Amino acid sequence: MNPPFEPVLSYSPTHLYFGDLIPGIIAEKTFEIWNSGNGTLEYSFSGWATWVASVDPTNGTGTGEYDTITVTIDTTGLSTHQNYTCTIDIVANGGKGVIHPYVTVVPPLYSLSLDIDPDTLNLKSKGGWITAYLTTEGANAEDIDASSLLLNDIVEPAWWDIQHETILMVKFDRSALQDIVPVSDSVVVKITGKWKGGASFELLDDLKVISPGQ
Numbered sequence: 001m002n003p004p005f006e007p008v009l010s011y012s013p014t015h016l017y018f019g020d021l022i023p024g025i026i027a028e029k030t031f032e033i034w035n036s037g038n039g040t041l042e043y044s045f046s047g048w049a050t051w052v053a054s055v056d057p058t059n060g061t062g063t064g065e066y067d068t069i070t071v072t073i074d075t076t077g078l079s080t081h082q083n084y085t086c087t088i089d090i091v092a093n094g095g096k097g098v099i100h101p102y103v104t105v106v107p108p109l110y111s112l113s114l115d116i117d118p119d120t121l122n123l124k125s126k127g128g129w130i131t132a133y134l135t136t137e138g139a140n141a142e143d144i145d146a147s148s149l150l151l152n153d154i155v156e157p158a159w160w161d162i163q164h165e166t167i168l169m170v171k172f173d174r175s176a177l178q179d180i181v182p183v184s185d186s187v188v189v190k191i192t193g194k195w196k197g198g199a200s201f202e203l204l205d206d207l208k209v210i211s212p213g214q
Contacts, residue, residue: 005038005039006037006038006039006094007035007037007038007039007040007041007042007062007092007093007094008035008036008037008041008094008095009033009035009036009041009043009090009092009094009095009096009097010033010034010035010036011031011032011033011034011090011097011099012031012032013031014031014097014098014099014100015099015100015101015102016029016031016071016099016100016101016102017029017101017102017103018073018101018102018103019103019104020103020104020105020106021075021103021104021105021106022075022080022105022106022107022108022199023075023076023077023078023080023105023108023199023200024075024076024194024198024199024200024201025074025075025076025197025198025199026053026072026073026074026075026198027072027073027075027103028070028071028072028073029070029071029101030068030069030070030071031068031069031071031099032066032067032068032069033060033062033066033067033069033090034062034064034065034066034067035062035063035064035094036064037094039063040061040062040063041061041062041063041092041093041094042059042060042061042092042093043059043060043061043062043090043091043092043093043094044058044059044060044090044091044092045058045059045069045088045089045090045091045099046058046088046089046091047087047088047089048086048087048088048101049084049086051073051074051075051078051084051086051103052071052072052073052086052088052101053072053073053074054070054071054072055069055070055071055072055088056069056070056072057069071088071099071101073101073103075103075105076200078105079105080105080106080107081105081106081107082104082105083102083103083104083105084102084103084104084105085100085101085102085103086100086101086102087099087100088100088101108138108199109138109139110136110137110138110139110143111136111137111138112134112135112136112137112144112201112203113134113135113137113203114132114133114134114135114191114203114204114205115132115133115135115205116130116131116132116133116189116205116207117130117131117132117133118130118207119207119208120207120208120209120210121174121177121178121181121187121207121208121209121210122210122211122212123178123183123209123210123211124211124212125174127174128173128174129158129171129172129173129174130151130171130172130173130174130177131169131170131171131172132149132151132169132170132171132172132191133163133167133168133169133170134167134168134169134170134191134203135166135167136166136167136168137166139166139195140165140166141162141163141164141165141166141167141168142162142165143195143196143197144168144193144194144195144196145193145194145195145196146160146168146170146193148193148194149170149191149192149193150191150192150193151172151176151177151189151190151191152177152180152181152189152190153190153192154176154180155172155173155176155177155180156172157170157171157172158171158172158173159171170191177189181207181209182209183209183210183211184208184209185208186206186207186208187206187207187208187209188204188205188206189204189205189206189207190202190203190204191203191205
């Protein structure tokens, strides 16, 4: 039997299963913590893995009310076909506990390919646009978050249009790219972005860059 006014740590659930997620997803789950004894429970959390982005709040007090704790994970950089689990330690003046978050990281069921036009970039040209065609497989072009796209980590899209249910056409300022690429027979250009579900992607293509007269 607990002495009078002694707090007792209680929490539920003890396991947080985030399901099957692809890389680049941020997801949240919650659990509740409360004082099932007397007095004031003081608690804090520690010890989670790096793929657990946050535990919010990281500490608190309770006299009997149920506090909701949010655990956020980020699958960016995690390997596919892997199960990930860790522990979140609870330390309290009414006992100790452990929360077990776990997630299975799976490969995307869809893919993207990139074609940049023109294939040869003339630095002396006065053309207005670089055109990128993003072609989806296993998804629709409207599932791409076009506003998140960047060309070579710098150039934002000027405008875009869905050409076909599987093809997104994106226009970038030609002069902005010409300012940051060298003259070469093969220059790799990169487009990064996100699906509307939050998953990130990176696409590569190569161009020939010329500057007549040099």
